[in-house]
Amino acid sequence: MRTPSRFAPVVRAWHGLRDRGPDRETVVQAAKMAVAALIAWIVAEHIHAPQSFIAPYAAVFVIATTVYRSLVSLFQQLTAVTMGVLLAYPVATTVPSPVFQLFLAVFVGMLVGTWWRLGDSGIWVGAVALLMITSGTADDPGYLFFRVVESLVGVSIGAAVNVFVFPPLSVRGTRRLTARAAENLTGLLRGVAAGLRDPDTADVARWRRDRRELVDSLRRAEDTAAHERESVRFNPRWRLSEHRTEPEPGSRQAELDVLAAVSNQTLPIVETLDLLFRSGRPGVPDDFAADFADLLDEIADLLDDYPDTVPGPEDTATVSSRLAGIRATRLHPGSGTDPVAPGSLLSAAERMLHRLGRPDETDPYVSLTPRACLEARDTRYDSRSRRALRRAATGS
Numbered sequence: 001m002r003t004p005s006r007f008a009p010v011v012r013a014w015h016g017l018r019d020r021g022p023d024r025e026t027v028v029q030a031a032k033m034a035v036a037a038l039i040a041w042i043v044a045e046h047i048h049a050p051q052s053f054i055a056p057y058a059a060v061f062v063i064a065t066t067v068y069r070s071l072v073s074l075f076q077q078l079t080a081v082t083m084g085v086l087l088a089y090p091v092a093t094t095v096p097s098p099v100f101q102l103f104l105a106v107f108v109g110m111l112v113g114t115w116w117r118l119g120d121s122g123i124w125v126g127a128v129a130l131l132m133i134t135s136g137t138a139d140d141p142g143y144l145f146f147r148v149v150e151s152l153v154g155v156s157i158g159a160a161v162n163v164f165v166f167p168p169l170s171v172r173g174t175r176r177l178t179a180r181a182a183e184n185l186t187g188l189l190r191g192v193a194a195g196l197r198d199p200d201t202a203d204v205a206r207w208r209r210d211r212r213e214l215v216d217s218l219r220r221a222e223d224t225a226a227h228e229r230e231s232v233r234f235n236p237r238w239r240l241s242e243h244r245t246e247p248e249p250g251s252r253q254a255e256l257d258v259l260a261a262v263s264n265q266t267l268p269i270v271e272t273l274d275l276l277f278r279s280g281r282p283g284v285p286d287d288f289a290a291d292f293a294d295l296l297d298e299i300a301d302l303l304d305d306y307p308d309t310v311p312g313p314e315d316t317a318t319v320s321s322r323l324a325g326i327r328a329t330r331l332h333p334g335s336g337t338d339p340v341a342p343g344s345l346l347s348a349a350e351r352m353l354h355r356l357g358r359p360d361e362t363d364p365y366v367s368l369t370p371r372a373c374l375e376a377r378d379t380r381y382d383s384r385s386r387r388a389l390r391r392a393a394t395g396s
Contacts (some may be wrong), residue, residue: 032165035161036059037056044153050143051146058081058150059154059161062154062155063162064162067233070163071159072119077155080123084132085128087108088105088128088144089132091133098133105132108126109128168231179306181217181218181221182303184210185300193293204270204278214263232249255307259303259306261355265351276341292346295323298318302356310359311357320353
């Protein structure tokens with residue numbers, strides 16, 4: 001029996017509560033917002049606040065996806081409201097014209113709100129001053145005092161609810177997303193290898209799409225890793241619950257860095273092969289193409305169970321020896337092969353193996369972040385490299 005559409009949100013909420021995961025977290029956070037708003041409104045009514053809606057609004061505003069962000073939002077929101085009130089009062093009492101009061105309050109408030117420590121709450125400096133001026137209460141110290149008290153009540157209740165009632169915690173996504181990125185990388189490497197063995201099946205456009213998907217998956221993993229590190233800060237649930245059996249957030253950052261460094265080298269491989277296939281591949285002999293395809297497959301094999309199994313020096317030694325053999329037999333001075341294009345391909349594979357064999361080694365590009373690393377590598381592969389490869393591909 002199909003559920004009527006008007007009950008669909010209720011059904012989704014029910015399933016969200018039953019199933020562990022993002023949906024359940026969303027339902028719990030929504031319930032916490034409702035509870036915090038109700039408590040804040042009751043307290044504001046009890047203290048006879050002139051505008052009791054301010055407290056529940058502030059309570060909802062500070063409930064965020066992490067405990068740390070809630071605490072930061074508490075101080076930012078309270079500071080912004082206080083600054084807005086302190087701005088509205090002198091403007092209202094010293095500037096005679098309401099028009100100029102409004103202009104000056106908003107103008108100065110928005111400038112002050114750009115202070116980086118206020119974050120997204122900075123806009124409320126000017127907004128609060130605007131509300132006080134337009135409501136005609138900006139020159140009433142008692143009303144302004146209650147405005148700050150209402151905000152204090154709201155943000156305090158909202159932050160307390162988020163910290164102590166099922167505080168949001170996310171510690172399991174990085175490994176899953178890193179594994180997905182590794183699958184994308186191995187799929188790309190094997191796809192390129194298949195195209196080298198059978199040029200009729202080569203699809204450079206597909207390789208480019210696969211590489212974009214790889215970069216996107218690495219960026220998602222990096223964003224998730226950053227969120228997980230923030231998720232455990234000041235979080236009592238992490239310190240007291242069974243989640244302590246999970247690895248410390250950030251412990252998988254090294255695995256993500258290695259994968260990003262290896263993935264970076266797919267750019268020169270795809271770009272080089274793009275030029276070669278467009279020119280009929282005269283720059284790479286068939287025997288070299290077959291050997292390099294085998295090499296890519298072996299590198300992909302090393303990453304099949306990543307990050308559960310991280311290859312080390314002993315795992316990459318055999319593949320590195322094969323690479324050295326290809327370089328010695330296919331690119332020696334008497335081979336008659338132009339070394340530019342094959343050398344570019346082998347150098348990229350060599351850098352992959354070097355990084356896989358030394359997972360603890362610092363890479364000057366990866367020391368930034370996987371996101372910045374990928375962007376740096378893309379920039380590094382400049383027009384000079386393209387021109388050299390184009391000359392090799394066309395034989396000119």
